[in-house]
Amino acid sequence: GAGVSQSPSNKVTEKGKDVELRCDPISGHTALYWYRQSLGQGLEFLIYFQGNSAPDKSGLPSDRFSAERTGGSVSTLTIQRTQQEDSAVYLCASSPQGQGGDYTFGSGTRLTVV
Amino acid sequence: GENVEQHPSTLSVQEGDSAVIKCTYSDSASNYFPWYKQELGKGPQLIIDIRSNVGEKKDQRIAVTLNKTAKHFSLHITETQPEDSAVYFCAASRGGGKLIFGQGTELSVKP
Numbered sequence: 001g002a003g004v005s006q007s008p009s010n011k012v013t014e015k016g017k018d019v020e021l022r023c024d025p026i027s028g029h030t031a032l033y034w035y036r037q038s039l040g041q042g043l044e045f046l047i048y049f050q051g052n053s054a055p056d057k058s059g060l061p062s063d064r065f066s067a068e069r070t071g072g073s074v075s076t077l078t079i080q081r082t083q084q085e086d087s088a089v090y091l092c093a094s095s096p097q098g099q100g101g102d103y104t105f106g107s108g109t110r111l112t113v114v
Numbered sequence: 115g116e117n118v119e120q121h122p123s124t125l126s127v128q129e130g131d132s133a134v135i136k137c138t139y140s141d142s143a144s145n146y147f148p149w150y151k152q153e154l155g156k157g158p159q160l161i162i163d164i165r166s167n168v169g170e171k172k173d174q175r176i177a178v179t180l181n182k183t184a185k186h187f188s189l190h191i192t193e194t195q196p197e198d199s200a201v202y203f204c205a206a207s208r209g210g211g212k213l214i215f216g217q218g219t220e221l222s223v224k225p
Contacts, residue, residue, distance in 0.1 A: 043215040105157035
């Protein structure tokens with residue numbers, strides 16, 4: 001596609017429920033990244049995919065968070081048993097080869113846990 | 115660990131003035147330094163980047179300088195316009211994998 005697409009754009013969920021966030025990267029981009037942005041804060045790295053493998057998962061805050069990528073394309077970020085502190089904007093970015101350049105961000109999914 | 119500090123957190127200028135935002139990084143292996151502009155409700159957009167083999171790069175009203183020895187890099191916006199108002203983020207990476215972001219600078223350009 002023309003850009004990085006994320007869905008849903010907004011998600012409100014009850015505490016304790018599981019949520020899935022989706023990212024469709026730019027076609028042909030082999031690297032994909034997930035970041036979290038809390039209100040008024042910077043971007044916190046979560047996980048990086050090169051193809052379907054994740055060489056860096058160091059930013060996932062707990063074992064309630066997981067992500068996968070299939071076919072070297074779409075990625076889903078899953079948060080289990082959501083907590084109020086999970087409320088944030090979750091941003092996805094992709095880049096051509098993961099060599100430090102040309103990162104393009106999606107518009108994000110705003111997650112609110114009530 | 116890897117860290118990027120960004121200052122100031124807020125910056126207010128008059129239209130036509132210059133704005134400067136500064137960042138320092140901790141990882142001496144960092145070699146790629148992009149700057150992003152984020153408008154309300156949107157994802158960050160790349161506005162300019164610089165690699166460690168270059169000391170300065172300019173694109174119209176925007177310039178970035180890099181001092182590898184001091185591990186500093188700065189964004190300079192000249193002749194600011196109201197549409198420059200946004201949150202600006204600096205970032206650093208080793209040239210593969212994740213970007214480490216600064217905390218952001220909210221720039222307000224007053225007409």
